[in-house]
Amino acid sequence: MVKGRMLQGARAMAEMTALCRPQVISAYPITPQTLIVEELSQIVADGDLQAEFLNVEGEHSAASLVLGASATGVRVFTCSSSQGILLMAEVIFNIAGMRLPMVMICVNRSVSAPLNIWNDQQDSMIMRDSGWIQLYGEHNQEACDLLLQAYLIAEDHRVMLPVMVCVDGYVLPHAYEIVDLPSQEEVDAFLPPFQPIYRLDPDNPLTMGAYADPEKYMETRYMIHRTMEAAIPIIEEVARDFSSAFGRHSWGLFEKYDVDDASTVVVATGSMAGTIKDVVDELRAQGQKVGVLRLICYRPFPKEALYQALSSAQQIVVIEKAVSLGGSGPVATDIRSVFQGRPASPRISGFIIGLGGRDVTLDDIKTAIGKAQQQLADADFVGLKEDVELEGINA
Numbered sequence: 001m002v003k004g005r006m007l008q009g010a011r012a013m014a015e016m017t018a019l020c021r022p023q024v025i026s027a028y029p030i031t032p033q034t035l036i037v038e039e040l041s042q043i044v045a046d047g048d049l050q051a052e053f054l055n056v057e058g059e060h061s062a063a064s065l066v067l068g069a070s071a072t073g074v075r076v077f078t079c080s081s082s083q084g085i086l087l088m089a090e091v092i093f094n095i096a097g098m099r100l101p102m103v104m105i106c107v108n109r110s111v112s113a114p115l116n117i118w119n120d121q122q123d124s125m126i127m128r129d130s131g132w133i134q135l136y137g138e139h140n141q142e143a144c145d146l147l148l149q150a151y152l153i154a155e156d157h158r159v160m161l162p163v164m165v166c167v168d169g170y171v172l173p174h175a176y177e178i179v180d181l182p183s184q185e186e187v188d189a190f191l192p193p194f195q196p197i198y199r200l201d202p203d204n205p206l207t208m209g210a211y212a213d214p215e216k217y218m219e220t221r222y223m224i225h226r227t228m229e230a231a232i233p234i235i236e237e238v239a240r241d242f243s244s245a246f247g248r249h250s251w252g253l254f255e256k257y258d259v260d261d262a263s264t265v266v267v268a269t270g271s272m273a274g275t276i277k278d279v280v281d282e283l284r285a286q287g288q289k290v291g292v293l294r295l296i297c298y299r300p301f302p303k304e305a306l307y308q309a310l311s312s313a314q315q316i317v318v319i320e321k322a323v324s325l326g327g328s329g330p331v332a333t334d335i336r337s338v339f340q341g342r343p344a345s346p347r348i349s350g351f352i353i354g355l356g357g358r359d360v361t362l363d364d365i366k367t368a369i370g371k372a373q374q375q376l377a378d379a380d381f382v383g384l385k386e387d388v389e390l391e392g393i394n395a
Helices: 009-019 034-045 059-071 082-097 122-126 140-155 184-190 217-246 272-285 303-310 330-338 362-373
Strands: 002-008 024-026 052-054 076-080 103-108 133-136 163-168 176-181 254-257 264-268 290-295 297-299 315-320 347-352 379-381
Touching (some): 002 009, 009 103, 009 140, 034 076, 059 076, 076 082, 082 217, 140 163, 140 176, 140 217, 184 217, 217 297, 264 272, 272 362, 315 362, 330 347
Parallel strands (some): 024 052, 024 076, 076 103, 264 290, 347 379
Antiparallel strands (some): 002 176
16 A cells, blocks of 8 residues: 555546546546546556557447446446536436446536536535435545446446545545545455446347337336435445555445534535534533534435434534525425334434635534524524625525
């Protein structure tokens, strides 16, 4: 293992991807994902990774290309952001429906309109129902660790589903951090060559992605749903194996930070959890029993494990960088489902924050926690500009 290298996040993720030995790579450049695919193309061009790197005219084509390559039984990789993810949507659903194991990095970015190239998590949250496992990293080290684990999870014959590793745009790929990357020998020992259960082969013809009439379609969705549920302990198993192999702890489904004795628990995903931990430390110093549960595995949604982790809290405060317009925050909605019909029923408040790359500040986090504790709001936006005029809109 090469320890303590100062790397830009995009370079670190590209090197980690290369260590996983994908044989076919295709992606279309889109801010803020572009740096990752640039670095990967250079790695291939330099001869440090034996892979086909294929340029295409758009994200739909990139996703279609890795679908086809995966169907032939090779390991593949792609990545995208925002509108690119939306353009891929048709193929994203097809990949999961065809049970093709692969890994994609979603560099989270807001979606249009209005056009905005900065970070929030609305793009990946829109894909939460596609059949892809979704893992969210807090920092660049974890993003790299999750990439390696993602291939092992996806290619496990008990799973055979694609995995999306989600990282906050700019906050991670454009930042320089000290990252430990394993050696090729260590990765090869942890991640064996891909062994597909089925693949396209002229000598053994089969049909993939077939037409399904009403007598068959519902059962296919049922099987993916049950496999997603069954993947929860496998995700935990892979995290334990990773920790044992590399001597660095991996949390698996979620990280608990001062949760066990907390009366108020903040639930969040991604990089803003670091800011929330700073607030928790400050509030703890003032005598408040506050903790944070950082959700790593959003799909499959680990209901039972979350219930066990959160049932002793009196107050749950969900803070997220996404909104289901006309509804509420998607994570808050799912957290409420954890306690539906259960004996323990903490008060659950949801807050939308940081959309379009707006700064997530210590004061904003304190405002959300304070409103929840005082029962001033169940669902609210935090950090809105009071001087913005919304002409012609009921606000």
